[in-house]
Amino acid sequence: MSFILNIETATKNCSVSIAKNGETILCKEIAEEGYSHAEKLHVFIEEIIAEAKISVQDLDAIAVSQGPGSYTGLRIGVSAAKGLCFALNIPLIAVDTLQTLASQAKVSDGKIIPMLDARRMEVYSEIFNANLEIEREIQAEVIDENSFAAFTETIYFVGDCAEKCKQVLTKENFVFLEDIKYPSASAMSKISFDKYQKSDTVDVAYFEPYYLKDFMMAPPSKK
Known part of the structure; x- marks a missing residue:
């Protein structure tokens, strides 16, 4: 146990x-x-x-x-x-x-694409099949009307990007599961x-989060 x-x-x-x-x-x-x-x-x-x-x-x-x-x-x-x-x-x-996010979509077909907001029209995304096997690794990408256009099967999008992305991702096979946000x-x-x-663990001393992009601090506003 x-x-x-x-x-x-x-x-x-x-x-x-x-x-x-x-x-x-x-x-x-x-x-x-x-x-x-x-x-x-x-x-x-x-x-x-x-x-x-x-x-x-x-x-x-x-x-x-x-x-x-x-x-x-x-x-x-x-x-x-x-x-x-x-x-x-x-x-x-x-x-x-993103794997955790994708696993919350209980689907039996198509692809699952979890997306997290990276500001403006950029997202962090990954592509899984219905068995939660990775089909494309994590990347930061800018979403436009041509994104994921090559897919013909049903694509299930999950994450906090639905509001901004569904305006441009409008193909009939695109489905936004908006109740799966985080x-x-x-x-x-x-x-x-x-x-x-599987003893798939990381070194406690040296492990660092996977930020994907460098942290950018906004400059102080001028008065």
Whole structure:
């Protein structure tokens, strides 16, 4: 029997789950415009462990969303995960944020394309088949009316880009699953357990989130 704590902070959704043998038993999450990760994450971790009626010593591993996504959100999640792994001497598992997002689409055919907002018309995207096998690796791309035009099967889009992308992605075989907006730690459970069973872990000391793009700080506004 194994307990894994899953942490997802790559987007506006601050999400934590406890999984037992790959099945989510509890999940706490909140998505706010102001990014409440710094205030909520450690509270959620403490609460969910207490509600699961286990202790941190019962945890076998920590899984964290590795990105791409929000620079600040990823830093907060990875820092928390590393701290717990160091303290408990347990392995750290890195989970592809877009894979977590894609796994929330329960479809039996076509392709799943998770997309996360990278400002303006740019997105972070990846392409999966209905079995969640990767068909194209993660990349940052600018979306226009020609994007994904080569596909003839049904394409299911998930993520927080529906509002801006459905204006240009208008082919009849394009379907936006708008209720799947953010990745959730609940959906990490099976992925992280599979990695745990294969000993697919990362070095706690040297692991860094996958930002995909360099962090750019906006210059201060002139008065």
